[in-house]
Amino acid sequence: MDKVMSNKKIIALYVLPALLLILAVVYIPIILTGYYGLTEWNGIGSPDFVGFENYAALLKDSAFWSSAWHALLLAIFSALSLIIYLAVAMVLASKIKGANLFRKIYLIPMLLSSVAIAQLWLRIYHPTNGILNSVLESFGVENTPEWLADPNLVLFAIFIPILWQYAGFYILIYYAALKNIPASLEEAAKIDGANALQIAWKIKLPLAMEVIKVTIVLAVVGSLKYFDLIYVMTNGGPNGASEVMASYMYKEAFKSYDFGYGSAIGFFLLLICLVATWIIRKLTATKDTIQYS
Amino acid sequence: MMSVSASQMHNGKAGSGKSTALKLGYILLYVVLIAVAVFQLFPLVWLLFFSLKNNQEVFNLPPLSLPTDPKWENYTKVWEAGNIGVYFLNSVWITLAATALTVVIASLVTFAITRMKWKASSLVLGLFMLAMMIPVHSTLIPLFSMFNKVHLIDNPLSLILTYVAFNMPITIMILLGFYYALPKEVEEASVIDGCSVNRMFFRIVFPMTSSVLATTAIINIIYNWNEFIFVNTFISSDTLKTLTVGVQNFIGQYTTDWGAIGATLMISILPILIAFLFLSDRIVEGIAAGSVKG
Numbered sequence A: 001m002d003k004v005m006s007n008k009k010i011i012a013l014y015v016l017p018a019l020l021l022i023l024a025v026v027y028i029p030i031i032l033t034g035y036y037g038l039t040e041w042n043g044i045g046s047p048d049f050v051g052f053e054n055y056a057a058l059l060k061d062s063a064f065w066s067s068a069w070h071a072l073l074l075a076i077f078s079a080l081s082l083i084i085y086l087a088v089a090m091v092l093a094s095k096i097k098g099a100n101l102f103r104k105i106y107l108i109p110m111l112l113s114s115v116a117i118a119q120l121w122l123r124i125y126h127p128t129n130g131i132l133n134s135v136l137e138s139f140g141v142e143n144t145p146e147w148l149a150d151p152n153l154v155l156f157a158i159f160i161p162i163l164w165q166y167a168g169f170y171i172l173i174y175y176a177a178l179k180n181i182p183a184s185l186e187e188a189a190k191i192d193g194a195n196a197l198q199i200a201w202k203i204k205l206p207l208a209m210e211v212i213k214v215t216i217v218l219a220v221v222g223s224l225k226y227f228d229l230i231y232v233m234t235n236g237g238p239n240g241a242s243e244v245m246a247s248y249m250y251k252e253a254f255k256s257y258d259f260g261y262g263s264a265i266g267f268f269l270l271l272i273c274l275v276a277t278w279i280i281r282k283l284t285a286t287k288d289t290i291q292y293s
Numbered sequence B: 001m002m003s004v005s006a007s008q009m010h011n012g013k014a015g016s017g018k019s020t021a022l023k024l025g026y027i028l029l030y031v032v033l034i035a036v037a038v039f040q041l042f043p044l045v046w047l048l049f050f051s052l053k054n055n056q057e058v059f060n061l062p063p064l065s066l067p068t069d070p071k072w073e074n075y076t077k078v079w080e081a082g083n084i085g086v087y088f089l090n091s092v093w094i095t096l097a098a099t100a101l102t103v104v105i106a107s108l109v110t111f112a113i114t115r116m117k118w119k120a121s122s123l124v125l126g127l128f129m130l131a132m133m134i135p136v137h138s139t140l141i142p143l144f145s146m147f148n149k150v151h152l153i154d155n156p157l158s159l160i161l162t163y164v165a166f167n168m169p170i171t172i173m174i175l176l177g178f179y180y181a182l183p184k185e186v187e188e189a190s191v192i193d194g195c196s197v198n199r200m201f202f203r204i205v206f207p208m209t210s211s212v213l214a215t216t217a218i219i220n221i222i223y224n225w226n227e228f229i230f231v232n233t234f235i236s237s238d239t240l241k242t243l244t245v246g247v248q249n250f251i252g253q254y255t256t257d258w259g260a261i262g263a264t265l266m267i268s269i270l271p272i273l274i275a276f277l278f279l280s281d282r283i284v285e286g287i288a289a290g291s292v293k294g
Helices: A008-036 A053-060 A062-092 A099-111 A116-124 A131-138 A153-178 A183-189 A196-207 A207-225 A228-233 A245-252 A260-282 B002-014 B016-051 B055-060 B073-082 B084-113 B123-131 B134-151 B156-181 B183-192 B197-208 B210-226 B229-234 B243-253 B259-290
Strands: none
Touching: A008 B084, A008 B123, A008 B134, A008 B156, A008 B197, A053 A260, A062 A099, A062 A153, A062 A207, A062 A245, A062 A260, A062 B016, A099 A153, A099 B016, A099 B123, A099 B259, A116 A131, A116 A153, A116 A228, A116 B016, A116 B243, A116 B259, A153 A207, A153 A228, A153 B016, A153 B259, A183 A196, A196 A207, A196 B084, A207 A260, A228 A245, A245 A260, A245 B134, A260 B123, B016 B259, B055 B259, B073 B084, B073 B259, B084 B123, B084 B156, B084 B197, B084 B210, B084 B259, B123 B156, B134 B156, B134 B229, B156 B210, B156 B229, B183 B197, B210 B259, B229 B243, B243 B259
């Protein structure tokens, strides 16, 4: 038995396709990004090694820092919106008839491509014919805003479709986590005279904490590398007001053909995502894990 | 469940005031849930409506008026005018090819990691899991230049390879739990019967995993169908584009024709919506299982 199951040839045959692919498509490119970041390169000729020049330029590049700031703002919005999602999931998980139908309806936007979502919300925000301004006008609002053309509004305007897109996803995760909590705990607390809010705050929240931590990492890291929706809706505009790191990288590499500088941004993005993951894990680390089985 | 209804009955006896409050509370909860549902569905309903109107109706009628005289010709117009049909077919075959490859290759490696004995297995598993933390954007420039060197730019193979690689970790992660849970007797019996490992895997183990395979296939299909940045970067010929990028370019030409834009968007999202109608339980399960992918 053991001899059969440790056949080297078979193991190589089963593992190598996946392994080679992930090395070639994920790991080697990541190393190359690090290397290209140290070069000056237009993407066609051969890269010229310039040391840390790109990174030095990056540190002084206000356009980059403003894109990083926007990504950070999106990350903060996303993390805060988790509170809303959690609250909705708590309601859903509290013996609601049709909870299953509700969570399915909530999930629908999550299944659509960011391009379709972006195009749809471009129409929603359309200054004259969009549904948002039509509704505002019918309420008598004059001078309705140009949502995506106003540098002060654009980030908030972009955040609403993101909220819309991911609501069902996080509600689904929280709902599953809350449903996993044994009903006996809630019953016991009820007998002890706890009210619904106390049960939510003192029992459900701590027991769902592990899942909440994972979702914070997902929301923050997901926002830091956000790209598709912004690329389609505003392409970073107006005048950089909605630029994020990934869209800035894309522009530098594939519009300005500055592949070296683009790679430096890409590598920085990787580092920021890893550091953010590490910091959030540290901040939310608990000494003892809760057991409730 | 029993004890809940018992406690509600108890409340009812204790005083009608409290039970009214309870009822009001529940109504309020439903109002919240319905409000969220309306927020989630409303934009799509509006999209459906304006996809069936002409510009006159879009501009002059109230935004939520029913398309009383539905302009189905918007759909036939965009399907015939552009390459939507081509984009659609490209999306279908690239999505399916990448998904099938991912599921088979991931099954092979998961089987080797969980059921076979070799020293580097945990290291290899670690490599796959770590790959989940790497943002795709950070690999984009080298991937572009690598594919360029081997002449795979503007070739669907570049998409299939990247989709398979980037969806591999999440697929393995979902499969892992299932493979760990397989009883050892399965292999023992087949080894005693003189079965080769290949036969054991393809004839016995692989078919046994069909339900989890369906779950992983579904999330792979959703990710691949909706993928944008790789198509946008690697593919330049119009005839090779998939729906996401195709729709994006196509709509660019129709900035003022709302009906055409709406119809194009509806065509691009309909397959996923129809799949959801029939497979919602599996999709919910798949999304929950694959939730760690950012």
